[in-house]
Amino acid sequence: MGPVAGTSPAGALGGALASGLQGMQRGAAQVEGSARVLATGDLDRAVEATVASRMGTQQLRAAAAVVRTADDALGSLIDTLA
Numbered sequence: 772m773g774p775v776a777g778t779s780p781a782g783a784l785g786g787a788l789a790s791g792l793q794g795m796q797r798g799a800a801q802v803e804g805s806a807r808v809l810a811t812g813d814l815d816r817a818v819e820a821t822v823a824s825r826m827g828t829q830q831l832r833a834a835a836a837v838v839r840t841a842d843d844a845l846g847s848l849i850d851t852l853a
Contacts, residue, residue: 784848787841794834801827 805824808816 784841784845788838788845791834791837791841794837795831798827798830798832798834801830 802824805820805827808820809824
């Protein structure tokens with residue numbers, strides 16, 4: 772069993788992958804929404820949209836790191852079990 776009662780290491784890694792992918796989707800949606808606001812030329816909302824875009828980009832990067840780490844760990848687990 773894994774560190775969380777009732778979970779296997781592979782199950783925990785699958786959860787990390789799912790969380791990372793969900794984070795990537797949220798970040799991409801935030802960047803897309805910001806781009807739409809910026810494309811309208813609404814200068815009153817441009818600063819807010821730019822900040823939101825940067826935040827979405829950071830979320831994408833962080834979530835991609837989670838996916839990459841979980842993928843590496845899962846590969847190591849498979850190598851160990853093989």
